[in-house]
Amino acid sequence: MAIHLYKTSTPSTRNGAVDSQVKSNPPKNLIYGQHRCGKGRNARGIITAGHRGGGHKRLYRKIDFRRNEKDISGRIVTTEYNPNRNTYICLIHYGDGEKRYILHPRGAIIGDTIVSGTEVPISMGNALPLTDMPLGMAIHNIEITLGKGGQLARAAGAIAKLIAKEGKSATLRLPLGEVRLISKNCLATVGQVGNVGANQKSLGRAGSKCWLGKRPVVRGVVMNPIDHPHGGVEGRDPIGRKNPQPLGVILRLEEEVGKEKK
Numbered sequence: 430m431a432i433h434l435y436k437t438s439t440p441s442t443r444n445g446a447v448d449s450q451v452k453s454n455p456p457k458n459l460i461y462g463q464h465r466c467g468k469g470r471n472a473r474g475i476i477t478a479g480h481r482g483g484g485h486k487r488l489y490r491k492i493d494f495r496r497n498e499k500d501i502s503g504r505i506v507t508t509e510y511n512p513n514r515n516t517y518i519c520l521i522h523y524g525d526g527e528k529r530y531i532l533h534p535r536g537a538i539i540g541d542t543i544v545s546g547t548e549v550p551i552s553m554g555n556a557l558p559l560t561d562m563p564l565g566m567a568i569h570n571i572e573i574t575l576g577k578g579g580q581l582a583r584a585a586g587a588i589a590k591l592i593a594k595e596g597k598s599a600t601l602r603l604p605l606g607e608v609r610l611i612s613k614n615c616l617a618t619v620g621q622v623g624n625v626g627a628n629q630k631s632l633g634r635a636g637s638k639c640w641l642g643k644r645p646v647v648r649g650v651v652m653n654p655i656d657h658p659h660g661g662v663e664g665r666d667p668i669g670r671k672n673p674q675p676l677g678v679i680l681r682l683e684e685e686v687g688k689e690k691k
Contacts, residue, residue, distance in 0.1 A: 432630055445633025453509035453520075456528050460488045465642075484642025487512045493521075493529040494570060494578035496556035496616060500546040501525055505539050505554075515627045516585035532570055532583060533623035545616070553620040559591060559599040560613040566591045569622045571601065572615035579618065581609075585627035589617075 435442040465487075469478030490511055503521040511518045517533035521543065531543075534554040545556035551566070562568070567588050570579030582589040582604055593600035598610045632638055635645065649659035654669055661669030 432626060435633065441634045441636070443633060444631050445637070446630045448510050448517075448630075453507060455488070455490060455509075455520075455530075459491045459528065459530055461491070463487065463489045480644045480646050481642060482644045483639050485512070485640050489513055490518060490530050492518060493531050494580075494583075495576070496531070496545040496570075496579075496618065497576075498523050498525075498527060498529070498545055500544065500549070501527075502542050502544045503527075503529075505537055505541045505543070508533055508537075508539060514584070516583075516622050516624045532618070534569070534618065534620040535586075535623040535625060536620070537623070551619055554618065556616050556618045558614050559611070559617055560594070562591055562617070562619075564591055564593065566619065567621055568601075568617040568619060570618040571611070572617065573611055575612060575614050575616075579616070583622065585622055586625040588621040591617075 432446050432448060435445040435447070437443045465484075467482055469476050469481035471477045490513065501523050503523040505519045506522050507520045508517050509520065518530045519533045519537065521529050521531055523529070531554075537543075537554050541554065543554040543556075544550075547558060547561060549555050549557050551557070551562065556570070559568075567590055569582040569587055569589060571581040571589060572578060573580050581601075584604075587604045589604060590602045591599060592602050592608075594613060597613060599613045599615075601609050601611065603609055649657035650662050650668055652660035654661035658670055658673035659668040
């Protein structure tokens, strides 16, 4: 799939782009509803993560990070958009009738066959232990704990490399340059995660950002003193406090004052 650019017919479509994805009809056993904290508040009702709220309702897609259908080949049936992550997902129909979602490997198309196991071909989308992979292999969806499922290199365009094997451990170079040791028995998927151009997509208008559950971001000097250390100014004056403190310190002091009053 690719990013589709709008033709500029209205101000809202100028510089806008959308994913030209397959419209999906997920199996009922692979989706479920999820509770979302709408406005970034903690259990006491205090906003601890700002600029969150609204957004469209989402259904969570169960992703097979474990790839534990051993030695059973599966066929890619659809490639779909996932509202909960920035990469695409593939619906796999296995030979035993099982249906599962996996992360979309870059270059995989509908009709391709994948398989997971210890003695499987080293080809795109296949999952096998690191001990059976050659050095320099590009991989993603890497396990940290054997049998727990992939936890590393799962974002759009993520890729890690197997650079060494010694004893019971394998050395990996992760996407941000970190070098890490993990067990050679852990599974990983061959190839790179798809949707490499996810960070190049332009939403085009503020409303598209609101659909994602992200509220507008404003400067601290236009807020009230309770909301930001720089707040409480009049007009275009400098910041409101003489000695601004981090917001967390301010909230903690206010909580202590409230306890003393009680």
